[in-house]
Amino acid sequence: MxxxxxxxxxxxxxxxxxxxxxxxxxxxxxxxxxxxxxxxxxxxxxxxxxxxxxxxxxxxxxxxxxxxxxxxxxxxxxxxxxxxxxxxxxxxxxxxxxxxxxxxxxxxxxxxxxxxxxxxxxxxxxxxxxxxxxxxxxxxxxxxxxxxxxxxxxxxxxxxxxxxxxxxxxxxxxxxxxxxxxxxxxxxxxxxxxxxxxxxxxxxxxxxxxxxxxxxxxxxIGEAADPELRGRIRALLEAQPEIDSVEALFTMMTGLESTLVAARIDLVPGLDSEEVEEVAVRIKRSVARMFPQAREIFLDVTDRRAQEAGQSPAATGERGGA
Structure with a gap:
């Protein structure tokens, strides 16, 4: 219900x-x-x-x-x-x-x-x-x-x-x-x-x-999730083979059992725009599956090759339950 x-x-x-x-x-x-x-x-x-x-x-x-x-x-x-x-x-x-x-x-x-x-x-x-x-x-x-x-x-x-x-x-x-x-x-x-x-x-x-x-x-006023949860989310992101580095990770408790997660990540070189989108969707679903309290998940994704070519990075967001 x-x-x-x-x-x-x-x-x-x-x-x-x-x-x-x-x-x-x-x-x-x-x-x-x-x-x-x-x-x-x-x-x-x-x-x-x-x-x-x-x-x-x-x-x-x-x-x-x-x-x-x-x-x-x-x-x-x-x-x-x-x-x-x-x-x-x-x-x-x-x-x-x-x-x-x-x-x-x-x-x-x-x-x-x-x-x-x-x-x-x-x-x-x-x-x-x-x-x-x-x-x-x-x-x-x-x-x-x-x-x-x-x-x-x-x-x-x-x-x-x-x-x-x-x-x-x-x-x-x-x-x-x-x-x-x-x-x-x-x-x-x-x-x-x-x-x-x-x-x-x-x-x-x-x-x-x-x-x-x-x-x-x-x-x-927007308290962050506890350090243990933040550490586990960061570890999961860093373990993804397509992520070169996690530049920033932000969390905010939006309720007793719900947390907003926003991360700025750099992807490994060589991914085209379609691959970037697929990787972002897969990562967000992995986070939502591992951490059910992460109800809203947003990724600021940067493809280094696209950035070097002068294109803007892709920012993606998805509800954690999607």
């Missing part, structure tokens, strides 16, 4: 992982918000903002999974694969604005105005955080299991899965910070501990947002 109905098995698993994270975050956000208002806890309210941000980000990631699968059309001849990176960038912005900034605000407000909590408030807050820790941990384990199933570090190439892992890992650490801050506030009576926990959560979210945003930016 093709078009919007075509979906790979890893995408189906990623969708389930995102839905698990979304369900957990929605339930936890409500519990944290109610518990934070009841307890008057800045750390717990910061964690509620964190969960709301994560929930919105999961919606962005679901949109990314759906929209990035649309087939190429006249306006977007290289397809919609980069939609994945765009929505991941929005998720990073959401973490920064809704999670990080609100956590900083809660922390500084607690330091400025102080807050009073009753024992029942502490108990309610710690119970909510304990439930949140378990739920976030389950979601994180689900995401990590999928990462391992998809080849470990290579599974994190998917920005949707990478974002879920980062969010869940940050959530587990954030809940831990909030619990420590609330416990120290209860023991010492000093709100500075909860305020510090809230500010620390904010700093953690800003850092994660920066890392995720930087990776999405690199992929949006």
């Amino acid at each position: 093709s078009g919007t109905t075509a979906e790979s098995n890893p995408d189906r698993k990623t969708r389930v992982t995102v839905l698990v994270a979304l369900t957990a975050n929605l339930v936890i956000a409500v519990a944290k918000a109610v518990g934070g208002l009841f307890a008057g806890s800045p750390a717990l309210l910061s964690e509620a903002a964190h969960s709301v941000a994560d929930s919105l980000n999961e919606v962005f990631l679901l949109a990314a999974l759906r929209r990035s699968r649309r087939p190429a059309d006249r306006r977007h001849p290289f397809g919609y694969g980069k939609e994945r990176y765009f929505w991941s960038l929005l998720a990073a912005v959401g973490i920064f604005v809704m999670g990080g900034c609100f956590s900083f605000f809660q922390g500084f407000e607690a330091l400025r105005n102080g807050t009073e909590e009753k024992l029942s408030g502490y108990v309610a807050g710690l119970i909510v955080l304990g439930v949140a820790f378990v739920a976030e941990g389950v979601s994180l384990l689900r995401a990590l299991h999928q990462v391992r199933a998809q080849g470990g570090a290579s599974g994190l190439r998917d920005p949707a899965l990478r974002t879920v892992v980062a969010e869940d890992g940050t959530a587990v650490l954030g809940v831990t910070l909030a619990m420590v801050g609330m416990a120290l506030h209860m023991v010492t009576g000093q709100v500075v501990w909860e305020a510090a926990a809230s500010i620390a959560i904010g700093a953690l979210l800003v850092f994660v947002a920066y890392v995720l945003g930087r990776e999405a930016r690199d992929q949006l």
Whole structure:
């Protein structure tokens, strides 16, 4: 199948992982918000903002999974694969604005105005955080299991899965910070501990947002394929008997499973124009067969004899699946 109905098995698993994270975050956000208002806890309210941000980000990631699968059309001849990176960038912005900034605000407000909590408030807050820790941990384990199933570090190439892992890992650490801050506030009576926990959560979210945003930016502006893949493509080209030298090789990821390949090659002397065309077609098909992710392949072919005779070099391009 093709078009919007075509979906790979890893995408189906990623969708389930995102839905698990979304369900957990929605339930936890409500519990944290109610518990934070009841307890008057800045750390717990910061964690509620964190969960709301994560929930919105999961919606962005679901949109990314759906929209990035649309087939190429006249306006977007290289397809919609980069939609994945765009929505991941929005998720990073959401973490920064809704999670990080609100956590900083809660922390500084607690330091400025102080807050009073009753024992029942502490108990309610710690119970909510304990439930949140378990739920976030389950979601994180689900995401990590999928990462391992998809080849470990290579599974994190998917920005949707990478974002879920980062969010869940940050959530587990954030809940831990909030619990420590609330416990120290209860023991010492000093709100500075909860305020510090809230500010620390904010700093953690800003850092994660920066890392995720930087990776999405690199992929949006045209990141090259990994060096190992580039090396293998170059080796295949150099092994062709008709190629005298590979002058330049350019690659760009146009989606999670698609890469554009463009090479400038010099052919051995003595090939006529018809042979040059046949060689170019054969080489491009060899690259497409060996590297299925090379969806678009373009060769800038130069015949030295034609060049010496003052003729222009032939530039050829072909879709990788042809």
